[in-house]
Amino acid sequence: MTEPALLAVRDVVRAYPLPRRHPLAPAGTVRAVAGVSLDLARGESLGIVGESGCGKSTLSRLVTALEPPDAGRVHIAGHDPNTLPRMALRRLRRRVQMVFQDPMGSLDPRWTVARIVAEPLAGLAPDVPRADRRARVAEALAAVGLGAEALDLYPHQVSGGQRQRIAIARALVTDPDLVVADEPVSALDVSVQAQVLNLFLDLRARRGLALLFVSHDLDVVRHVTERVLVMVHGHAVETGPTEAVLSRPAHPHTAALRAAVPRIEAAWEGRARARHAGAPPPPEDVRPGDGCVYRARCPWAVDHCARAVPTLEPVGPGRSAACFRAREVMGG
């Protein structure tokens, strides 16, 4: 029998209630994730990109079983974390760890680095004897380039880049198969960002770690991931090999995101960037069954886009896009 995929997500939906406009109004909901599927094999890396509010962080919370989906399935190494008994779920959680955006917010300021990094061991790996924990912690810190002298420091005593290394060490201490990183470098300065990105590349190469990398920065995603998934309003609109998707987008939204990135070449070429299409509509205005979710802002939209919902269709080797005019978009 073949080994089940490390991560298999099928048609997951997660809706949140909207505030009522007045006390007697019917409670509305917004679908933060509206039917997304993805697969990740051992050692693979997948980037998830999109604007603020597109559902990329919610998706990362679903795949790490921090929240259950309202519909659809999440399977981690063949198990559904949302139906597992508690102890089995803990064993599964050892294999999937998370790194958050802001290391200042995700590290307890009153705990030492040793205690912070050891916490997942205490909660998820009761079989690791207490006496071995400090050695495991030192090992995880060494893997992120920090020496044993960091063990007894507090988060405020180290730099921003080192804090994010500590957050990564905490994710590595249970020896996971998958790390889900939600905007892990967007709070860091450029020179430090490069150090942390190099660390991710190195960990993947040395440990065969699978990586789910959520970011709004296309250049960063391009550098650290092999495949990418582009989201709009909770929907996956394009997916495929990162380099191919970002160099020749098949969905107008991918093209718009790429065009929005400020380029240093503008200093001598002049500012050739096309004026960006309108802002996303408020979530309560985006209803299912309304045609393509992107059509209101899409320069390629035609009448058909209001009548039918495009689904992900193959557009190239390993690539698919949810756009009726994907071929034309790819052609420029």
Next chain:
Amino acid sequence: MALLDIRDLTVTRPGAAPGAPPAPLLDGVSLTLDRGGALGLVGESGCGKSLTALAVMALLPAGLRAGGSVLLDGEDLLTASERRLCALRGRRMAMVFQEPMTALNPVRTIGDQVAEGPRHHLGLSRRAAREHARAVLDRVGLDPARVSPDSYPHALSGGQRQRAVIAIAVACGPALLIADEPTTALDVATQARILDLILDLVTDEGLALLMISHDLGVVAETARDMAVMYAGRIVETGPTARVLAAPRHPYTAGLMAARPQHDRGRPGQPLAAIPGVVPPPGARPPGCAFADRCARADAVCRTRPVLAGEPGGRHRAACHHPVEPPA
């Protein structure tokens, strides 16, 4: 005469313990910005770029001491009275902050907040200020028919909030607009729209722009001239196209090489990270502050380099061993 002329600005923080030496936060910063010009100020966290902006607005945190001079239209802001500064802030110079949610008052409508400056500075009546605010909000892309001026900040998206902050800044037609990381809290698509708006305002209203950012791409798209700061000093300055096409200071070159975009052709390869961290104020090495992280540093770098370049040229770097320009 330049609109803004910062000469040898120093800002020091008193020593933490009694008897401890004061720590210099800004160390001899000189910048000029002409009417209608656009100057980008780049550098990493803690390099002093925001502090420079706060010094210009005369909004330095209590306890910091400023020296040198900051001339706006020839008038020194460092020695001006608080009463005079109140007349200038919002009227002649205005600032857009990074985090729109904390820059806006959560319990007042955006229309009210935009109208406050015109009431105070332009002597408009309540009704006239309200009309003026509607026009300014419309100008920054918050069409009153779609986004009511009676909305509170929490009801707006991040991009709309930043538009409201920009409306407050430009409501009285200032000559100088300081934008301190105005798009850092926004996603890339919203960032593009806000940069479009700022550039339109600069072009249409003839504003001078001081654009502060850690993002070289943002500065490349918005500023004709730029200055790079490191550890409280200007280390390189010149026309943006010249500086970015052929950086002379190893720190500027390092920042450019560390960007993932730089390695577009080689995804998955290690990036050229700059080793080490920025030295904190009070622990900066004598001489060049970048020397400890610099591959080109030698004994000479223990003396402080001055900004220098080709005679008559505007591209200058503070380095004893500048990167050679490509042939």
